[in-house]
Amino acid sequence: MSNAIYLGVVGVGGVGTAFLSQLARLPNAPKLVLLARSSQTLLAPTPAYSPAIPAADWATASAAPSLTKTGAMPAEEIATYLASAPGRAILVDNTSDLNLAKAYPTFLKKGISVVTPNKKGFSDDLSLWKDIFASAAEGKALDLVATGDQVTRIEGVFSGTLSFLFNTFAPASGSSNAQWSAVVAQAKELGYTEPDPRDDLNGMDVARKLTILARLAGLDVARPDSFPIESLIPNELAGLPSSADGIAQFMARLPEFDAQMAGIKEAAEKQGKVVRYVGSIDVPAKKVKVGLEYFDKDSAIAGLKGSDNIISFYTQRYGANPLIVQGAGAGGEVTAHGVTADLAKAIERLK
Amino acid sequence: MSNAIYLGVVGVGGVGTAFLSQLARLPNAPKLVLLARSSQTLLAPTPAYSPAIPAADWATASAAPSLTKTGAMPAEEIATYLASAPGRAILVDNTSDLNLAKAYPTFLKKGISVVTPNKKGFSDDLSLWKDIFASAAEGKALDLVATGDQVTRIEGVFSGTLSFLFNTFAPASGSSNAQWSAVVAQAKELGYTEPDPRDDLNGMDVARKLTILARLAGLDVARPDSFPIESLIPNELAGLPSSADGIAQFMARLPEFDAQMAGIKEAAEKQGKVVRYVGSIDVPAKKVKVGLEYFDKDSAIAGLKGSDNIISFYTQRYGANPLIVQGAGAGGEVTAHGVTADLAKAIERLK
Known part of the structure; x- marks a missing residue:
């Protein structure tokens, strides 16, 4: 398994758009191989997971013949796609979708890290919270604690x-x-x-x-x-x-x-x-x-x-x-900033 | 080389004392193998670097026959001792000593991480700053940057x-x-x-x-x-x-x-x-x-x-x-808290 990190991003609303533009400017950014929205999913073609999706230019990239396009993709399929990438994988969930949050344990069990501003997964039923952290390699605690x-x-x-x-x-x-x-x-x-x-x-x-x-x-x-x-x-x-x-x-x-x-x-x-x-x-x-x-x-x-x-x-x-x-x-830029900062931390831990 | 992390601590003033008491309560704390003050240095005996110094009880531990005692130890010798430990090593400098800070490049070049509230090393001549970061594996930048x-x-x-x-x-x-x-x-x-x-x-x-x-x-x-x-x-x-x-x-x-x-x-x-x-x-x-x-x-x-x-x-x-x-x-407890938090981050990166 190479050291390369493969990134799947879900959501291109206010936060998602701002995040993609920050990602494009991030030094040593991981390869963006999946970009999912409610209507369409853009994928780097298997099995090479290459070429990657250009984060700076994702809106026009969906017309590029070198990328795979498909409809809305269920969370399970996204997890399978990312888990098969030839390196470590990170899911960035920029939605506020409870159903995607419910699939975090699935991602984590496959070794995929999750970075997200989506409050649903961590604030819904306590059983989901427990399931998420039981599935994750990293513990949870406030720095102060x-x-x-x-x-x-x-x-x-x-x-x-x-x-x-x-x-x-x-x-x-x-x-x-x-x-x-x-x-x-x-x-x-x-x-x-x-x-x-x-x-x-x-x-x-x-x-x-x-x-x-x-x-x-x-x-x-x-x-x-x-x-x-x-x-x-x-x-x-x-x-x-x-x-x-x-x-x-x-x-x-x-x-x-x-x-x-x-x-x-x-x-x-x-x-x-x-x-x-x-x-x-x-x-x-x-x-x-x-x-x-x-x-x-x-x-x-x-x-x-x-x-x-x-x-x-x-x-x-x-x-x-x-x-x-x-x-x-509030604001997409600042929320995306938090996502980008968390992504940088996740990358550091995977190195 | 094992996964164990070996810790050398210099300084037992207000911050140092508070840090040692926080270290004693840290879950999965690294082994404390060196504790240096201006008058005396306490060491876990080589070559096993065992037994370690009990952080909770360091003041009375200096009377323990199982530990090595010596006088004030030059920075170079501390670096050599820590670099020979059978695992990764971290130096915690709880002094405000410019001379010890000037030796950070020596520690870093030997692969020893440095955690410190000592402002001297980072605020003195720009050449020392450049030397420190040229010697370190990790980069430097504000999270925001x-x-x-x-x-x-x-x-x-x-x-x-x-x-x-x-x-x-x-x-x-x-x-x-x-x-x-x-x-x-x-x-x-x-x-x-x-x-x-x-x-x-x-x-x-x-x-x-x-x-x-x-x-x-x-x-x-x-x-x-x-x-x-x-x-x-x-x-x-x-x-x-x-x-x-x-x-x-x-x-x-x-x-x-x-x-x-x-x-x-x-x-x-x-x-x-x-x-x-x-x-x-x-x-x-x-x-x-x-x-x-x-x-x-x-x-x-x-x-x-x-x-x-x-x-x-x-x-x-x-x-x-x-x-x-x-x-x-201000205050030893709060400053030591910052040191402990940085130590936890350093440990995470070494894992």
Whole structure:
């Protein structure tokens, strides 16, 4: 088996496209031999797995006669194709597809490494999580835990969308008279929300991220909804359909609930604080929680800007002042950057 | 050659002691076969390099007849001893000794990995930096750079001592009437400064950290003093000897300069800002700078607490809002934590 590394990439949406352009500029990039999207799969022809797909030029490469084209490829077949490559193989899953995530154990058992920003595999049923790590050669643990430190609490703003909504609605410095519904409408117009803003407001995206972090910190979280999640969707509007018409109705009726959100904001202000939508993990108490909380105006969480995310890690060694990581929480380029960085680590381990 | 990893540790000061206690609790820890301090070296006897030194119990282990004891050991001899071990070897340098740092190329050329919080080797003459990386198997680059992102600016508070001094002297929220000299005296009493506070106030510790970061970002910085460094030691007091008497004179005369520091603080306040001691790297302009700057009160740098450090990375992909890392900037436990984490990475690469 040669030292060459063969790469299969699934998904060419916002993250996938940005990743492919970063891959094209990566020094000593592995050979891209499979590029799968929902409608078509592009393959380097067997048995040589050569020529590879040009990452810089993948969109036009599908017309190249030297490459094999086929329709949508089931995960099992992708795994078989990659496992037969004449070297080590890595799957990069740039989708948010639960079905592909469910096949990770299949890939791992065949010795194929998996790199992905897809939260589904790690935040769904605990049995899938266990199956994934039982199938993988590498262990799992937060770096802080691996060095023998005790993580006591993790807290932060885990959604770029919700960060923007609350930083705008209740800024820590200065003041804002904007109504909640107007801020949601603005975020939607700017493309900061999902097409249906309820997919952000229901807190499930944050809950999935918290599930992964809690599991890495050693807690057995059964499901991403097996702990309290405060939804920001008014009960009265939760039943509206997710059709374009339902979304329009939701946006039209959201102002009815502005007084409610204004009340929460004012209650925080009376205590000299601001309201933020956060996730928190109390490790010793084994408690995970997602919802609204009040923060001192001079705290790092209150001072967040734009759509940035922030995570505070409280550990035994770090004491009262946590280790804080803060930065852009959304956008294809930045997410792809994380994928590329993880790919670089995976390559280093395979060398 | 077996897969076993043999560890040599130099230095048992604050960081060294904390590191050894973390090492004792590390799962699958490598064998500790050498423990060197200025007065004595403890060795696992050759040729078997067994028994190893118990990391949990190193202080009493020096009385164990099964271990070899010798006096201070030159770096060359330590390298020869480790290179002859029946497996891969790692040197952990927990000193701040420039002479040991100058021997890193010797260790690396013998295939010995080096893990260290010692800034000297990476911040001294550029020729030593080049020699170290020419001798090492692994390359050097910021993770951000390795994935193809362009770092444009790095800025932050890089000294726990100077962080505490300015967070106390000119807090971003609330106000303080404390005189500069009183804050320095308080920090000295709390053990937050070096025995001679001028070793913090001269900015050289910050300049060494900036030198390392700038070099990792691709700039050829010749020396840690080859760029502007604003010293907070009044010219009139710079000449006092570094003896206990000289330190006492320095502390006694520092109040003469309180009006000067108060003036700087007030000038910042007039602009609605606070003064902080920061280091910054402008990558495209190839400029490194260490000294006082003004910051908006709601900025992350102004809002720093206690003796925390903060580093902001501005990159092309992250855009206007930087990637920020913030946390404890001092203390043996936390520094040792970094050493242990780097050791874990080195072990992973050697596997």
